[in-house]
Amino acid sequence: MFRHNTLRYVALILLAAGALFQAFTAEYFGLEILTEILILAMLVLALDIVAGFGGMVSLCHGALMGGGAYAYAIFTTKAGIAPPVAMAGAIALTGAAAWVIGAIGSRSHGIYFIMATLAFGQMAYSYVFETPIFGGDDGLGGISRLDLSFIGVDLNDSRSFALFCLAVLGTVYGTSVVILRSGLGRSLTGVMHNEQRMRALGLTVWRVKADVFGLSGMIAGLAGALAAQHIMYISPGLLSWTVSGEALVVVILGGLGTLVGPLIGAAAFVVLKHELSSVTTYWHLVVGVILIAVVMSRANGIFGWIEARWGDRLDRRLADATRKTEEVLTDA
Amino acid sequence: MLETRNLDKSFGAVHVTRNVSLKLERGERRVILGPNGAGKTTLFNQLVGELTPDSGSVHLAGEDVTALPVAKRARRGLSRSYQKNTLFDGLTVEENLGLAAAVHTGHATRLWSDSLSKPEVREIVGEVAEQVKLMPFLHAKVSEISYGVRRQLEVGVALATRPLVLLMDEPTSGVGPEMSKGFHDLLNNLPRDLTMLIIEHDMDLAFDVADTITVLNYGEVVFDGLPEKARGSSLLKEIYLGSWENA
Ligand SMILES: Nc1ncnc2c1ncn2[C@@H]1O[C@H](COP(=O)(O)OP(=O)(O)OP(=O)(O)O)[C@@H](O)[C@H]1O
Numbered sequence: 001m002f003r004h005n006t007l008r009y010v011a012l013i014l015l016a017a018g019a020l021f022q023a024f025t026a027e028y029f030g031l032e033i034l035t036e037i038l039i040l041a042m043l044v045l046a047l048d049i050v051a052g053f054g055g056m057v058s059l060c061h062g063a064l065m066g067g068g069a070y071a072y073a074i075f076t077t078k079a080g081i082a083p084p085v086a087m088a089g090a091i092a093l094t095g096a097a098a099w100v101i102g103a104i105g106s107r108s109h110g111i112y113f114i115m116a117t118l119a120f121g122q123m124a125y126s127y128v129f130e131t132p133i134f135g136g137d138d139g140l141g142g143i144s145r146l147d148l149s150f151i152g153v154d155l156n157d158s159r160s161f162a163l164f165c166l167a168v169l170g171t172v173y174g175t176s177v178v179i180l181r182s183g184l185g186r187s188l189t190g191v192m193h194n195e196q197r198m199r200a201l202g203l204t205v206w207r208v209k210a211d212v213f214g215l216s217g218m219i220a221g222l223a224g225a226l227a228a229q230h231i232m233y234i235s236p237g238l239l240s241w242t243v244s245g246e247a248l249v250v251v252i253l254g255g256l257g258t259l260v261g262p263l264i265g266a267a268a269f270v271v272l273k274h275e276l277s278s279v280t281t282y283w284h285l286v287v288g289v290i291l292i293a294v295v296m297s298r299a300n301g302i303f304g305w306i307e308a309r310w311g312d313r314l315d316r317r318l319a320d321a322t323r324k325t326e327e328v329l330t331d332a
Numbered sequence: 333m334l335e336t337r338n339l340d341k342s343f344g345a346v347h348v349t350r351n352v353s354l355k356l357e358r359g360e361r362r363v364i365l366g367p368n369g370a371g372k373t374t375l376f377n378q379l380v381g382e383l384t385p386d387s388g389s390v391h392l393a394g395e396d397v398t399a400l401p402v403a404k405r406a407r408r409g410l411s412r413s414y415q416k417n418t419l420f421d422g423l424t425v426e427e428n429l430g431l432a433a434a435v436h437t438g439h440a441t442r443l444w445s446d447s448l449s450k451p452e453v454r455e456i457v458g459e460v461a462e463q464v465k466l467m468p469f470l471h472a473k474v475s476e477i478s479y480g481v482r483r484q485l486e487v488g489v490a491l492a493t494r495p496l497v498l499l500m501d502e503p504t505s506g507v508g509p510e511m512s513k514g515f516h517d518l519l520n521n522l523p524r525d526l527t528m529l530i531i532e533h534d535m536d537l538a539f540d541v542a543d544t545i546t547v548l549n550y551g552e553v554v555f556d557g558l559p560e561k562a563r564g565s566s567l568l569k570e571i572y573l574g575s576w577e578n579a
């Protein structure tokens with residue numbers, strides 16, 4: 001069951017402070033990297049909800065994100081729909097697609113579920129690739145960002161856009177927590193631990209899986225709509241299964257089923273990618289070695305490792321401190 | 333309350349349920365006895381819908397539920413515990429009970445509120461924990477409690493859906509005689525209007541709780557009646573001697 005502990009709050013505060021610091025002090029390139037991290041963070045939160053709390057390891061989240069990006073691009077550039085409406089439409093569309101994938105996939109488990117999601121993702125990829133309106137290999141350009149000038153914010157400015165994405169990520173995190181702490185989220189975790197028993201208790205298991213997968217798809221779609229606005233140009237590569245694979249790597253690197261871990265994973269992954277790729281073209285190799293080290297260490301990712309060491313200790317310290325303060329206060 | 337008519341099931345050449353007709357009245361406590369492999373668990377699986385019978389029907393509260401899936405039967409008041417613990421292992425005792433109570437109260441699929449902190453859910457969790465003596469263990473994880481306590485939780489989870497009919501598959505299997513006795517006292521203290529079907533190996537303990545007894549052998553009902561009658565029957569003596577093959 002998802003719950004926050006002191007360590008998680010501390011990590012969240014540090015992450016937020018780090019992002020804010022970066023957003024206010026960095027130059028153009030640093031801001032681009034920050035935005036890339038923030039958008040990836042949304043995608044991996046979406047993935048962690050289903051994989052870490054529902055056991056539904058998905059290889060179509062990249063395609064869902066790409067779908068959101070294309071939907072936003074088509075809605076705004078071809079259909080002339082206003083950006084806010086286009087974003088809402090993109091989110092609704094990917095949510096619906098994810099719901100259907102979740103419903104169909106709900107009967108399969110483990111490797112079969114992964115393969116089913118991979119198949120859906122590949123179908124979306126080839127559909128986008130082959131359909132002329134999507135621009136084929138050339139992709140689509142000229143995508144505009146949301147217009148927030150009515151509150152005096154110009155999102156075409158990198159700093160403003162990064163801050164905007166940070167605010168959205170904060171909202172997405174809050175939403176993820178709400179989902180996981182809801183009856184639906186609790187039931188999903190129950191299903192992950194023992195599907196047979198949940199069914200025997202009277203739960204319509206496929207509906208719970210589909211509903212949460214749909215919600216997760218909405219978040220992925222939102223990330224996609226923002227990615228389209230960020231780069232202002234999109235290509236089918238966005239829907240490639242390697243994007244899903246990378247997201248999965250980030251979740252596992254950060255700590256599956258911890259929600260906070262994947263945020264750390266996203267930051268580590270993007271920074272590593274940029275730092276390493278400027279030094280060597282073999283940066284994937286290095287990431288691979290790190291991933292193997294993390295997996296072999298049997299810890300649940302970077303954050304899982306930290307939590308196993310300091311999670312409880314921090315909670316106990318805090319409890320002791322509160323008790324002592326209370327004693328002092330009552331004595332006084 | 334719960335009835336089967338001419339239930340029949342084979343796995344290939346193995347005929348595991350032979351023309352089984354049972355009838356449980358409301359509040360009846362029936363114990364199913366029978367040697368290993370008699371088809372007791374398979375019968376349960378057909379009652380709850382985890383297995384489909386080849387022929388025959390299952391009726392719950394007067395309605396034919398043979399075609400209903402597991403979850404729907406459960407929501408109509410049929411609940412079971414398993415012979416082999418089927419719990420939410422990584423979760424606490426409280427969460428195990430809470431998940432079940434959440435389904436019963438309709439909070440299990442809501443997005444805007446936490447099922448586990450709902451007053452109705454917490455109330456059921458408290459009541460059930462009291463009923464199956466789990467109060468001291470509420471915050472322990474399943475992995476931290478002893479096997480015997482897990483057996484109590486196994487029944488507790490089934491009870492937390494507030495069923496009309498409770499099926500228990502060898503609730504005391506694997507626990508010592510002391511604890512087993514306590515278990516039966518616990519069953520005797522459950523509400524009188526709860527209909528119970530209990531698979532049990534130990535005859536003495538079975539007589540402790542049974543209103544009626546059914547004996548299965550090779551998938552067939554070979555005895556159905558009052559415990560006093562069963563006690564005198566030569567058939568059950570055979571169980572004591574463990575020589576069913578000659579029965
Ligand atoms: N899914 C299955 N496929 C094939 N055979 C099965 C299956 N399930 C049970 N059987 C067989 O059906 C027979 C009855 O099994 P069942 O588990 O119902 O017995 P039981 O009375 O519960 O025994 P025990 O007291 O050991 O629990 C056994 O011979 C078993 O091997």
Ligand SMILES: [Mg+2]
Pocket residue numbers: 372373374415501
């Ligand atoms: Mg059995």
